[in-house]
Amino acid sequence: MKKTQVFLTIFMFHLCVSKGQLQVGYYSETCPNAEAIVNYVVSEAAKHDPRMAPMLLRLHYQDCFVEGCDGSILINDESVTNPERGAYAHQGVGGFEQIEKAKLFLEYTCPGVVSCADIVALAARDAVVLAGGPFYEVETGRRDGLISNQSLADDMPDVDDSIDTLKSKFMNKGLSEKELVLLIGAHTIGTAACFFMPKRLYDFTGQNNSCDSDPEINPYFLPVLKQKCPKDGDINVRIPLDAETNEKFDDQILRNIKNGMAVIASDARLYDDTFTKQVVNSYVYESIWNIPTSSFLQDFAMAMVKMGRIGVKDDSNGEIRQVCSSFN
Ligand code: HEM
Known part of the structure; x- marks a missing residue:
């Protein structure tokens, strides 16, 4: 057997073992x-x-x-x-x-x-x-x-978890910090009920007043979110998780996170941490070159296989x- 064949056999064996x-x-x-x-x-x-x-x-x-x-x-x-x-x-x-x-x-x-x-x-x-x-x-x-x-x-994982808690909950499932970012990227499609918004919009630090919102929300975006999910409004109203291209599976959600336009708190938390922030940035199109450094779609697919x-x-x-x- 040639050296490359031996290597391939061993490699395939390990691949099979790791995924049962x-x-x-x-x-x-x-x-x-x-x-x-x-x-x-x-x-x-x-x-x-x-x-x-x-x-x-x-x-x-x-x-x-x-x-x-x-x-x-x-x-x-x-x-x-x-x-x-x-x-x-x-x-x-x-x-x-x-x-x-x-x-x-x-x-x-x-x-x-x-x-x-x-x-x-x-x-x-x-x-x-x-x-x-x-x-x-x-x-x-x-x-x-x-x-x-x-x-x-x-x-x-909970919408109001800190980034450290989110990281450790993913780690406990064998998923890395990078895979946390990639998988949360699934929020490029779909909607969330206003049920998940009150703390983020009106009671972020527990002071319970209408100015107590998550400081990471872009000031232009805050009134939009508040209008969609008013204080004491209908918690069943659904709002797009990706405020820009909600029906298309793309990398826009990561740009939203970078721009303070994440909708649910746990998405915004990815920008609280040096490493996860860097991962988000690595997938975001830079305005000058318009070229992402990594392919979000490809890497998302690999993270799904791992999950x-x-x-x-x-x-x-x-x-x-x-x-x-x-x-x-
Ligand atoms: C940190 C982990 C995560 C948290 C805290 C979280 C939280 C949430 C919340 C609160 C909603 C809104 C639910 C509703 O109102 O019905 C939601 C929706 C959604 N989540 Fe996540 N999620 C997480 C990770 C993921 C992952 C890993 C995936 C898939 C790989 C995913 C896919 C989705 C999708 C597609 C929707 C939209 C569902 C719909 O439109 O009915 N989420 N998530």
Whole structure:
């Protein structure tokens, strides 16, 4: 065997070990149309509901951060006490019907083969592409988890966390500070409810007066946000997370963060820290050269693949559910 072949074999071995049983094209023999079926369901749903793509992208993140990417967020069964889905941290999460619909088609086509956790991961990728973001290969082969409990979501990153807390919560999931910035870049699409805004706009330091807002908000942008989410107004009103190009998956969210135009507090916090600030800046188009130093879209895709590896279950601690909202 040539030296390069030996190196490649060792390299591939390590790659497989680090991601467990996950592999691109895991269903290519057992359910060759699996990815096409998920893609069909997501595309059809997105045609009728512009909120679908951001919801499905968020669903994958919310799933992965609690008990790993194992579909634990999907459980909605009366026989389960306090399932994870009802957790405070999962406020506003949606897309469940589309995952269940894809599962129904898949069970008809190849029963007992494709996990719900994989459907969520594939749907998130398709959502990114539909919004104009990068295509990336999704590693599959996850099993569905056997646990779903609200209390396990207690430690999810919170909109009002400090940058140090956000960094450590991501670090605990094996994600770097750079990946924190990249993944938060997902807020280039979608909306947030005014529910998440009062502290940032009216009670940032706990003085509870209308001048007590996050000093990082651009003074021109502050009245815009306050108008959209007035004090004691309707907390269900939804506002774009990317105030400039909300429906397009691009790098505008990072420019917004740089310009003090982040909408939710946790996005703004990325500019509080020397390292994460530098990462944001490295992706932002500089006005003179108009060339970013790194490719946000490409790096975002890699960070998504890495997030998809969090806490993946295998046959020893997981199953292939028949219905995504119930354990077998
Ligand atoms: C620091 C971590 C994060 C925090 C604190 C956070 C917080 C939030 C909040 C408060 C909302 C608004 C929810 C609503 O009103 O329904 C939201 C929406 C969203 N988040 Fe995050 N998020 C974080 C990371 C992520 C990551 C890693 C992703 C994906 C990779 C993501 C994707 C999304 C998307 C796409 C939406 C829009 C959902 C919609 O339009 O329904 N978020 N996030």
